[in-house]
Amino acid sequence: MSVDLGIIKIDQELCTGCRRCAEICPVNAIEGNQGEPQTINVERCVVCGQCVQKCSAYAAAFEEGITSRDVKLVERGMLTSVKEPLFAAYNVGHAKVVKDGLANPTLFKVVQSAPAVRVAIAEEFGLPLGSLTPGKMAAALHSLGFDKVYDTNFTADLTIMEEGSELIERVTKGGTLPMFTSCCPAWVKFVEQAYPELIPHLSSCKSPQQMAGVVFKTYGAKINNIEPARVFSVSIMPCTCKKFECDRPEMNDSGFKDVDVVLTTRELANLIKDAGIDFNSLPEREFDAPLGTYSGAGTIFGATGGVMEAALRTAYELITKQPIPDVDVKIARGGEGVRRTTVQVGDLELKVVIVSGLKHVVPVLEEIKAGKADFHFMEVMTCPVGCVSGGGQPKVLLETEKETAHQNRTAATYEHDAKLALRKSHENPDIKKIYDEFLGEPLGHESHHLLHTKYTARKG
Amino acid sequence: MNCFVVANPDKCIGCRTCEIACVVAHSDKSLFTAGTAEVEFNPRLKVIKTATVSAPIQCRHCENAPCANVCPVGAITNKGNSIQVDPAACVGCKTCMLACPFGAIDLVSEYYEGEKCLQEGLKISQGAGLCAKDRIIANKCDLCVDRPGGPACIEVCPTAAFQLVKNDNMANSIQAKRKQSVTELSILRNRR
Amino acid sequence: MSTKLNCFVVADPSKCIGCKACEVACAVVHCDSEVTTVGTMEIPIIPRLYLVQTAEVTMPIQCRHCEDAPCANVCPVGAITQEDNAIIVKEESCVGCKTCLMACPFGAIDLVPRYKEGELMAQIGLKAQTDDELSEKAQLIANKCDLCSDRGKGPACVEVCPQKALNVINPAKEKKNRNQEAALSLLDAVKKFIS
Numbered sequence: 032m033s034v035d036l037g038i039i040k041i042d043q044e045l046c047t048g049c050r051r052c053a054e055i056c057p058v059n060a061i062e063g064n065q066g067e068p069q070t071i072n073v074e075r076c077v078v079c080g081q082c083v084q085k086c087s088a089y090a091a092a093f094e095e096g097i098t099s100r101d102v103k104l105v106e107r108g109m110l111t112s113v114k115e116p117l118f119a120a121y122n123v124g125h126a127k128v129v130k131d132g133l134a135n136p137t138l139f140k141v142v143q144s145a146p147a148v149r150v151a152i153a154e155e156f157g158l159p160l161g162s163l164t165p166g167k168m169a170a171a172l173h174s175l176g177f178d179k180v181y182d183t184n185f186t187a188d189l190t191i192m193e194e195g196s197e198l199i200e201r202v203t204k205g206g207t208l209p210m211f212t213s214c215c216p217a218w219v220k221f222v223e224q225a226y227p228e229l230i231p232h233l234s235s236c237k238s239p240q241q242m243a244g245v246v247f248k249t250y251g252a253k254i255n256n257i258e259p260a261r262v263f264s265v266s267i268m269p270c271t272c273k274k275f276e277c278d279r280p281e282m283n284d285s286g287f288k289d290v291d292v293v294l295t296t297r298e299l300a301n302l303i304k305d306a307g308i309d310f311n312s313l314p315e316r317e318f319d320a321p322l323g324t325y326s327g328a329g330t331i332f333g334a335t336g337g338v339m340e341a342a343l344r345t346a347y348e349l350i351t352k353q354p355i356p357d358v359d360v361k362i363a364r365g366g367e368g369v370r371r372t373t374v375q376v377g378d379l380e381l382k383v384v385i386v387s388g389l390k391h392v393v394p395v396l397e398e399i400k401a402g403k404a405d406f407h408f409m410e411v412m413t414c415p416v417g418c419v420s421g422g423g424q425p426k427v428l429l430e431t432e433k434e435t436a437h438q439n440r441t442a443a444t445y446e447h448d449a450k451l452a453l454r455k456s457h458e459n460p461d462i463k464k465i466y467d468e469f470l471g472e473p474l475g476h477e478s479h480h481l482l483h484t485k486y487t488a489r490k491g
Numbered sequence: 492m493n494c495f496v497v498a499n500p501d502k503c504i505g506c507r508t509c510e511i512a513c514v515v516a517h518s519d520k521s522l523f524t525a526g527t528a529e530v531e532f533n534p535r536l537k538v539i540k541t542a543t544v545s546a547p548i549q550c551r552h553c554e555n556a557p558c559a560n561v562c563p564v565g566a567i568t569n570k571g572n573s574i575q576v577d578p579a580a581c582v583g584c585k586t587c588m589l590a591c592p593f594g595a596i597d598l599v600s601e602y603y604e605g606e607k608c609l610q611e612g613l614k615i616s617q618g619a620g621l622c623a624k625d626r627i628i629a630n631k632c633d634l635c636v637d638r639p640g641g642p643a644c645i646e647v648c649p650t651a652a653f654q655l656v657k658n659d660n661m662a663n664s665i666q667a668k669r670k671q672s673v674t675e676l677s678i679l680r681n682r683r
Numbered sequence: 684m685s686t687k688l689n690c691f692v693v694a695d696p697s698k699c700i701g702c703k704a705c706e707v708a709c710a711v712v713h714c715d716s717e718v719t720t721v722g723t724m725e726i727p728i729i730p731r732l733y734l735v736q737t738a739e740v741t742m743p744i745q746c747r748h749c750e751d752a753p754c755a756n757v758c759p760v761g762a763i764t765q766e767d768n769a770i771i772v773k774e775e776s777c778v779g780c781k782t783c784l785m786a787c788p789f790g791a792i793d794l795v796p797r798y799k800e801g802e803l804m805a806q807i808g809l810k811a812q813t814d815d816e817l818s819e820k821a822q823l824i825a826n827k828c829d830l831c832s833d834r835g836k837g838p839a840c841v842e843v844c845p846q847k848a849l850n851v852i853n854p855a856k857e858k859k860n861r862n863q864e865a866a867l868s869l870l871d872a873v874k875k876f877i878s
Contacts, residue, residue: 047736049702051845066701066741087704092727114725155722300722425720428711430704430843432719492781492794492823554779554794554823557760559809568812569820575812592759592778661784668790669735669744677696677740 038078038123038274039422043068044097045088045119052082052120057389057413058221058491068119075224075491077217079389079413080271080295080422084433086120112305122271122423126298129265130305132291133176138263141251142177143243144168146184147269147333147418148296150443151436154425155300156310160432161439163447166315169323171299172267173316174308179255182318183266184325186242187332187341188456189465190214193482194236195346195456196473198408202379207231209384209399209406212338213486214238216276217413221389224491226396235483239332240266240273241282243322244289245481250469251322259287266293269333269421272413284481295423321461327448328456334444335387335417336363336370339410343374343381344455351377358454364445367415369395371406382406389413416441492658493552494572494634496536496642502652503538505545509644509653510534516635516643519604533599535632536644547644547653550574550595550632558587558596558631566629572657573634581628588629601626688854689748689768692732692828692838698848701741705840705849706730712831712839716800726798731828732840733793742848743840746770746791746828754783754792754827762825769830777824784825797822 041052041061046068053061053069060076063069071082090100104111108124132138153162172180194212201210213219213234222229237245244264252259266273276282277290294302303310318324328344331337340363347355362372367388374381384406386392392411398404414420419440427436453459470477498509513534536549556574559567566580567587576587578601588596601608607625614621635642645653654660694705710728711718718724732745752770755763762776763783772783774797783792797804803821810817830851831838841849 047701047703047734047741049700051700051702066736087702087707089703089707089728092729115721116724116728118721154720157717157719157723160719297722425722427720428718428724429708429839430845436719495781497785551780551782554781555777555806556809557778560807562808565808565810565817568810568817570812574809592780656781656785661781665784665790665793666735668788669733670737672744672789672791673696673735673737673740673742676693676742 037071037073037076038271039071039076039080039083040121040123041069041071041082042090042103042117042119042121043070045090045117047088047119049088051085051087055081055085057081058225074489077220077389077413078272078275078422079217080122081414082120083118083122083271083422084420084424084426086118088119090117092116110301110305113301115301122274122295124298125274125292125294126302126305128292129294129298129302132263132265135263137261139179139252139255139257139261140177140263140265141179141181141247142172142265142267143181143183143186143240143247144172144267145240145269145273145333145418146187146330146337146444147421147424147440148267148299149330150333150419150440150447151269151424152296152300153310154427154436155297158311159439160427160436161441161443163443165447166317167310167313169318170313170316171303171308171310174313175302175306177265179251179319179322180316181243181247181251181322182325182329183239183243183268184329184332185322185459185461186239186246187329188326188459188462189242189246189482190236190239191328191338191341191345191456192462192466192473193242193478194234195342195349197234197236198342198346199349200474202381202407209404209409210234212408212410214332214338215272215412216270217272218389218392218411219486220272220275220489220491221392221413223486223489226400227488229396229399230486230488232399233486235485237282237482237484238273238276239329240268240293241276241289241484242482244277244282245285246322246465248285248287248289249481250465253469254321259285262287264289264291266290267296267299268293269296269418269424270414271295271422273423281484296421297423297425300425321464324453324459324461326453326456326459327451328454329459330451331444331448333418334364334441335367335412336365336385336410337417337444339363339383339385339408341456342408343376343383345457346381347374347376348455348457350379353377354455359449367391381408384409386411387417388415419444492572492661493554493569493574494655494657495552496549496632496634496645496653496655497551498547498648498652499654500544500546500652502650503546504650505538505540506649507538508647508649509536509547510538512643512647513632516638517633519602531600531602533597533630535597535630536595537597548593548595549644550591551593552632552634557590557592558629561586561590571636573636574631575633575636576629576631578628583627583629591631596629596631598627599630601628687768689750689765689770690830690851690853691748692745692830692841692849692851693747694742694844695848695850696740696742698846699742700846700848701734701736702845703734704843704845705732705743706734708839708843709828712834713829715798725801729795729798729826731826733790744789744791745840746787747789748828748830753786753788754825757782757786767832769832770827771829771832772825772827774824779823779825787827792825792827794823795826797824 048066149165153164248259274293328341340360370385609623709730732743805819811820
């Protein structure tokens with residue numbers, strides 16, 4: 032019996048063969064003739080979900096001759112209370128798994144949410160595109176019954192500590208350069224399958240999601256006096272590929288599967304509606320300390336250039352021992368495409384590249400292969416303007432409003448950062464605490480064991 | 492969606508056989524052996540003849556049936572795939588008759604086993620005394636729901652002018668028209 | 684009496700890729716509640732134009748806003764009228780008799796459930812009866828392209844089509860353009876022919 036391993040699928044009954052998905056697929060993973068239902072090459076697919084965002088072939092409510100909506104909802108792993116229309120391209124859902132987990136009294140339920148979720152989830156409840164609602168999001172997660180509402184932004188800060196240190200080490204001690212960011216799992220899969228010879232360039236840091244997963248089941252279990260085996264670790268992401276990432280067999284350095292299940296922003300909204308929670312009228316709540324404390328540097332990971340800017344805010348101080356003159360590194364910010372810039376960090380002229388939209392990275396990789404790359408560090412995000420435009424984000428119905436959604440979510444991300452008291456990862460007191468109490472130091476033995484990983488070439 | 496019977500005016504010859512078949516189908520006792528000399532003839536469809544057309548008109552079994560929506564006693568309901576009048580509940584207020592945009596409802600005497608039903612209380616005051624009053628109720632096409640062979644009018648029409656329009660007939664007709672339209676439009680010169 | 688011809692939207696079959704973005708946009712802009720994302724769409728997608736796929740060609744079909752609209756002429760309650768050079772169905776008046784569905788030569792009218800604020804609108808009096816139980820019946824009304832007459836930016840389908848396959852046709856202008864082009868082409872053709 033063959034098992035369909037795909038996370039992104041195309042419903043053969045609904046697909047009209049328009050191939051708009053195939054046009055925007057960054058890895059040409061969608062196959063089929065124009066006018067006929069398309070299929071996804073699972074090996075090649077990087078699970079970015081942009082096809083899911085693009086697809087407009089919906090299931091008509093009164094269509095005869097196709098499988099009923101009830102059956103489709105179950106097939107897709109969606110809650111039966113969901114009212115939204117179904118489209119041909121979709122991602123497999125896990126809301127039921129989380130719902131069941133939340134109802135299980137023996138589990139200690141911990142949740143993390145990506146920075147991009149808090150600038151988009153409110154859209155699913157009728158609020159304007161790009162509404163910033165971290166307080167309501169935390170409140171909703173508390174209402175759903177999570178024991179601890181921690182946050183991916185905390186481990187985004189942690190990633191900066193590890194990755195910033197790793198970059199400095201490679202630059203000063205002659206390691207493989209340029210170094211690539213590794214927080215985007217679709218980008219990592221792409222390197223593994225299309226440019227395996229460049230794997231050594233990838234930072235050995237895990238993504239913030241995976242760092243959080245392993246921290247929750249070790250340090251997190253300890254500070255909460257819970258047996259690690261009882262921890263049910265859920266992650267809310269703007270991304271469909273994070274479902275692939277949490278299933279990677281090596282992601283179990285805690286001794287258990289580090290992240291048990293990933294839900295997209297859309298799935299979380301459906302779960303909230305299913306529980307009868309009125310999102311819009313929730314009073315704001317805080318994320319739980321210490322693993323929910325974050326700086327603005329952590330939250331800007333959601334926008335393209337955010338990882339770079341966050342890294343610079345910390346690396347500058349690590350190298351020069353002086354705070355960065357302007358905490359807003361605006362040259363890192365921008366839209367889809369390739370941005371190249373140089374940042375003066377003390378005596379070092381740090382050359383960086385920021386890529387957003389996976390297909391745009393190919394010429395740069397060819398440059399590196401040809402030995403012509405002269406830069407130190409590259410941030411790559413698969414999705415058009417970074418995670419805020421991820422495959423799991425609220426799907427805007429009108430083509431003409433999609434760009435507005437992306438712009439608004441990006442603006443909200445930087446607005447959130449600007450208004451926080453904490454702007455830099457290394458100034459996060461709970462980051463200092465986790466190193467003092469548990470990890471030791473960045474790139475140290477414990478950090479290496481838990482927060483770093485290895486990659487392998489794969490077919491694709 | 493509700494079914495309905497509709498006639499093609501090009502085929503109708505105005506013979507009124509449909510009207511007769513309708514009355515026969517709805518009598519509970521054979522008309523031809525009825526004892527009473529006067530039998531009221533109340534078909535549920537009427538052949539209309541104008542200068543330009545002759546065609547039978549009957550209930551269209553509307554989805555938002557105005558007759559049902561105005562009925563003050565809820566005597567008209569959507570049963571299965573048709574709009575039905577419950578004779579027992581009808582009070583003869585005639586609002587449905589006014590509501591129907593096709594004029595497909597008439598108010599007629601109610602019959603039971605060949606005899607007219609009489610009102611229980613209401614009498615007509617005439618001269619010195621009071622007379623019994625017939626029960627007068629709403630009468631319209633009921634799609635011959637109780638008839639094994641289905642609508643009688645369709646069966647008897649000598650020119651096969653009637654058709655029973657069911658949900659898939661309507662859907663198929665619409666799909667065919669759209670496909671035809673697409674074929675036609677693809678012939679148009681494209682100037683842009 | 685207006686003698687200006689009605690405009691209508693028509694698709695270019697050589698450009699349509701069958702993506703249904705037009706149907707989605709149409710349904711969204713005609714929703715009575717503010718809908719932005721898939722998650723906020725709590726009623727089925729009910730478009731007023733319909734994608735048709737045949738062996739040879741794929742394109743949407745929608746109301747042609749006929750000058751002598753058969754749908755309007757057969758409507759027993761006068762629910763279909765011409766307003767600002769568009770043929771419009773007045774929802775509240777429609778009795779769901781389906782005569783317009785039969786009359787339309789393009790199949791451009793459909794009968795659909797009526798929604799208000801995310802819920803089906805029930806009939807005022809008419810109930811559905813099964814055995815001895817009465818239940819609510821939803822209102823069903825005639826649904827067709829209205830040229831997005833309420834919308835400032837004009838037809839939504841035209842705006843969102845990724846292939847720019849849909850266009851508003853102003854028949855009088857189109858005719859005039861063609862007349863002019865034909866006249867210009869005569870300059871080359873006939874002059875040379877005569878000489």
